[in-house]
Amino acid sequence: MTSTxxxxxxxxxxxxxxxxxxxxxxxxxAGVSHGYAAAAVxxxxxxxxxxxxxxxxxxxxxxLWLGAGQNSAPEPGAVQEAVSAARxxxxxxxxxxxxxxxxxxxxx
Numbered sequence: 001m002t003s004t005x006x007x008x009x010x011x012x013x014x015x016x017x018x019x020x021x022x023x024x025x026x027x028x029x030a031g032v033s034h035g036y037a038a039a040a041v042x043x044x045x046x047x048x049x050x051x052x053x054x055x056x057x058x059x060x061x062x063x064l065w066l067g068a069g070q071n072s073a074p075e076p077g078a079v080q081e082a083v084s085a086a087r088x089x090x091x092x093x094x095x096x097x098x099x100x101x102x103x104x105x106x107x108x
Contacts, residue, residue, distance in 0.1 A: 005069045006069060007044050008040075008044055008045065008046040008066065008067060009040070009041065009043065009044020009045070010044065011061075011065065011066055011069065011073070012040060012041060012044070012055065012066070013041065013044075014073075015059045015061060015066075015074075015079055016041070018076045018079045018080065019059060019079050019080055019082075019083040020083075021083060023037045023038045023041045024037070024038075026041070026055070026058070028090065029058050029083070029086045029087065029090055030051070030054040030055050030057075030058045031054055032047075032051055032054065032055075036051070040055075046067050046068075052066060052067050057082075058082065058083065058086050059074065059079050059082055059083060060074055060078050060079055060081065060082030060083075061073070061074045061079070061082075062074070
């Protein structure tokens with residue numbers, strides 16, 4: 001009998017779709033190389049533990065669910081909130097674009 005449990009790749013794809021995250025943004029927000037993120041998405045193989053944990057943290061997902069399909073999937077709203085917070089934290093860490101004041105977003 002074949003298993004109908006979604007693969008790591010299926011679960012990752014679902015999280016990315018729910019949150020509107022591309023492979024490039026996944027790499028940036030999870031702190032992994034773009035090539036590694038693209039391969040994880042394309043090949044669907046579960047990554048090393050530290051990368052699995054970083055991806056699960058980004059999406060607010062249980063690492064056991066993401067890596068092995070155990071436990072429950074996160075609610076879509078929770079995924080969107082987790083990614084929104086990660087986007088804001090990343091934006092805060094890199095600062096404003098050149099030519100914009102840090103306090104008001106208006107051109108300098």
